[in-house]
Amino acid sequence: MPSMDLESSTGLDSFHYTLSTPTDANAEATAEGTPTLVLIHPIVLASEIFHPIYADPRLRRFNLLTMDLRGHGLTSAGADDTYGPETAARDVLNLMDALKVRAAHVMGLSYGSCVALQMTISAPERVLSLFILSPLPLTEPPEIIAGRNEIWDCWMDAFSDPQNVDTLALADMLTGGMQLGWNNRETNLGKVLVTNAIPHAIRNWAPQNFDLFQAVTMKFYMNRIPHSVESLARIRCPVAIVHCSEDIAYPIHHAEELLNLMLCAGIDAQLVSIEDAPHCGNITHFEE
Template identity: 45%
Template sequence: MRQVKIESSSGVALLSYTISTPKANDAETIDPSLPTIILLHPVYVSQHIFHYQFASPDLRRFNLIAVDMRSHGNTICTTPSTYRAAQAADDVFCFMDALDLPPCHLFGVSLGACIALEMAVTRPERALSLFLLSPLSLTEPDFVAAGRQEIYDCWTAAYKNPNNVDEDAAVEAVLGAVQLGFGESSRSSFCNSIVQHALMCSPHLWSRAQFDEMHTVSVKFFLDRHPYPVSSLRKITCPVHLVHCSEDVAYSLEMTEEMCAHMKTAGIDVRLSQIANAPQIGCATHPEPCVVDYLLYCPRPEFWSFCSGSTSFSSNGWCPLLATTPQYRPLRRPLRRLSKPSSSSAGSHKRSRTRKTTTY
């Protein structure tokens, strides 16, 4: 995995990233003749979450770039307490400058979707399109905020004494994060390997010395935000595709519809789709619908294979039996319905199964 040094408003960072082109899994530079997609990961996990996107013959016809944000993956840095969407977007702009990237298409998941949206608002000339999977609601629901704080509290309780780790508290923290991101899909070997990989990175990311940084990226980042005013959204000049995952336990379809309506008020070219039976991190469980379909005019590459990240996944228990089949497309796994927040905790945002929204 490659690294590049940046210096942004949040300080110096050595960002870990991967570039793939139609002809190379691990390329040094992009192919300037092709569109470029930057993939921005959600909280707790790193760029490895996009393994299936790098393995897709539909997406591998483009330049694909995934990057580990601050306090995630193999990126080396400190994270200031002021780190929010604006600072994260500035990191990505500096990353684009460091690699001399042209304007890009942005593919963001949850936290990554928040960063992508901020980029399109602050520097619209750098964003060609937004594909926002499981975007955050306009404001953080109280029950989700409480859940994020509880995950943090369990983690810090577990590791406050590194010589005597509280295993029960550690398990509670991990289970909370897994339930938020994957729900019942966490039972698959692939999702389990993602979790194991994240835990391998956690000692140098969220040890006792980094508790404050963990709280910044996993709690403060989500709570300290407000809806964009219409005047700010009007700065967005690219098309936006909002994609809701039906089994997202944090953000309901109604919340995403509210965001869509807010964007339409600002005159944005926006549409909304839903992936049935998918958890919040649907790109890892239902990769087939996660395609930036308005870019598919490019021909498929003659040869493609899984990106190099599969090695670390295999070492963590994933067995990709069909990985050598050139036209293999991951099968969808049926998911059992997750328990939803009670009406008292979810407020007015109750789920509805009768919405006329595009469903894959």
């Protein structure tokens, strides 16, 4: 999985990505004449959360492209207080430019749904279809912001003495994340994803990078501006909104609100619900 230096709002930054084609699991260029699917990950867990897609022969027929967003995985790009979906969307589009991907089908999960939606608004000619799984509400509910603040506090407590990191505080933070992600359900993939994410998070969000941690986990949500019907009307492609019925943070009415706005904007949009699935339903209900 290589990295690429891209010109961005913060200068020349290094972004880690994975590109697979039908014949090459770690390709440097897309297979010509083959559709490309761009996958945008949620918070904390980076591109590896899409492992089931890369392992599915039905989907390996296509070019599959993922990128670790700022402050995640192996990407080393920084972020300032203005970081939000617009910057993240431009990062993904810059990577598509560098790989000569003119247009793609785009899937965004949770946090990544904001990025995918912004791409579709900012550059509608670049997105052939939009699939957003567990999309975030137009504005973040106060109780969810409070929960994210608790996670922030746990992380800060864990590093109050950088020479003796409090692993119990880290465990509290990860428990909160798993409660949101998959309702604490035990899955082998979930365990591996958490184990893999810990060293990346410690490296990316260590005390010297607390500003980056705050930018990508807190400011990102605060800098979101609710989309209007007028802005959504820029979307030209079909949209699938997928809600997971056991999502403990975001009830279906949030997805319904987004759907109604899209329909008012004249978009070919539909809403589908996956029964018994938690927020990151692709971990527990991949087939569905």
